[in-house]
Amino acid sequence: MSIIITLCYNMKVENKGVLSVSEFNELINVYLSTMGEVNVKGEISQFRISQNKWIFLTIKDNAATVEVFGTIYNISNHRELEEGMVVQIIGTPRLYQKSGRFSIFANQISPSGTGALALAFEKLKQRLEKEGLFDPNRKRQLPEFPERIGLITAKGSRAYSDFAKILLERMGGLKIYFYPVSVQGADSTQSIIRAFTYFNQNNLNLDLLVLTRGGGNLEDLVSFNDEAVVRAVFTSKIPVVCAVGHEEDISLSDLAADLRASTPSNAAELIVRQRSELLTHIQSQARLIELGLNDIISESKRRVFQSISQLKNHVDQYLFRMQKHIVNFTNQYANFKHKLVLKSQQLETLIRILQNLDYRNLLAKGYSIAYTKDKKILRSKSQLKSNENMYTIVADGKIHSTVIKIE
Missing domain, CATH: 1.20.5 (Single alpha-helices involved in coiled-coils or other helix-helix interfaces)
Known part of the structure; x- marks a missing residue:
């Protein structure tokens, strides 16, 4: 507080003690900016969304009210907010320079208290269920023998040690890629979303992702019931195992995951088999x-x-x-x-x-064969006339002769 007073004093000196309205408002804004983020709790008394972009609401307690301004891009759970709900506003106090109107620029609006959180939980659950984010038919089968696992949880947490211990006891030789996040608090939602973005955009060839933390009440688990986180689980290209809280704790991230485990230890038991x-x-x-x-x-x-x-x-x-x-x-x-x-x-x-x-054998024995001049075998003397020619075949040749006399 002393720094803030000194700052104001210095500005007053620089402005020689006389401030215009705009200078005064600027001075107040400078003062407010030094406060950083504030966390304010109150009941929503007025709530409206303008042009489907701007969020205007008023929160109150028994003695005062304060206006809150935000955008639907920052406040992902704006659909679950309603008048009468107790919320916690995390944002930056500021003064609108033209009108001098004081408000809080909200970075995060979370239901506060069991009743408000339960109401917001049920409203978001019903809406996302209608969209099919919890449909069992779209859940992917996990690999039977995963080797490369992405782990999203708080650094040094019991969830981390329980998961790693059981995992290594059951099956060695696994490679774990650890992305430390805040599991509750102002930056927890964005921290978890950044982890999912990192694992899905970097080609690490992971078999699955594990999102886990220890148990807690609805206020402790608010980040795991945040719509942006639930959608990050649902849209992950890598199969997701969600193990949030204890056996009785069920978050919306559990319902959107491909596999829900009751505890971090149970997640390790479901992912790998006992050696x-x-x-x-x-x-x-x-x-x-x-x-x-x-x-x-x-x-x-x-x-x-x-x-x-x-x-x-x-x-x-x-x-x-x-x-x-x-x-x-x-x-x-x-x-x-x-x-x-x-x-x-x-x-x-x-x-x-x-x-x-064979006649030749007969001829060799001394026989002969007589032929007329007409080459006919001579069988009778009547075949011949005197002075006719004839020939005789003997064993060694022919003898030609002329008939001199026929008796």
């Missing part, structure tokens, strides 16, 4: 594979032996048929050979007969 359980499963599967292979080998052996037996039968039958053919052929060959011998003998006989009938 011993996995080894047992692998051994069981290996045994089933071995049994299956043995069955296949046994069946293959049976089929091979059956095929060998069938082949042997076919070969035996073929050999038997071939042996019969060989015997038949041998018998036929023997018959043929016997017939050939007989035919040879017959042929020799015929040859001898022919040789005996």
Whole structure:
């Protein structure tokens, strides 16, 4: 406060003690700017949205009122606000220079108190549910064996240590990319959104994201029920596991996530399987594979032996048929050979007969053959006349002669 007084004093000196209205308002704004952000709690007595861009509301307590101004781009939960709701305003106090009207420029408006938070929670839940953000059919299947995990939670928190401890106890060799965030407070909503933006825009080849924090009441979990955070969970290109609070705590981010875990430890249990359980499963599967292979080998052996037996039968039958053919052929060959011998003998006989009938053999024995001049065998003397020519064939040639006398 002493710094603020000094500042005002210095400005007053610089302005020589006389301020115009605009100078006075500017002086007050300078004074207010030194306060930084303030956190003010009150009941909404008036609330309106202008041009679908500007938010105007008045909050009050039992003794006073203050006006609040904001934009729908900063106040993502403006649809859940209504008159009569107790809220906390985080923003910067300021004085509008032209009118001298005092207000708070809101950076964040959060329902305050169990009743207001529960009302805002239900209103937002119903609206987002109608949009399909909680539809079970759009939830993605998580990889069975994740290797690269993005973790979004507070640095040094119990949620971080519980999650990491259980994860490493159950399965080693995992790579965790940790993005520290504020899980409650003025910057928590934007901090969580920045984490989702980072993981989705940087190509880290993550298998899934884990958003987690410890338990708390509705006021502690307000960031995880913020519409902007819920939409960041819903639109994430990477599957999201949400583990906010304890077993009984359910946030809207839980409902929008691909998988909801009751606690940070439970998230680790759902993401990875127990190493011993996995080894047992692998051994069981290996045994089933071995049994299956043995069955296949046994069946293959049976089929091979059956095929060998069938082949042997076919070969035996073929050999038997071939042996019969060989015997038949041998018998036929023997018959043929016997017939050939007989035919040879017959042929020799015929040859001898022919040789005996060959006139040249007769000629060699001293016989001769007489022919008339017309080359006809001379069989009778009547075939000749005196002085006719004739010829005689003997073994070694022809003899030509003339008939001198016929008796």
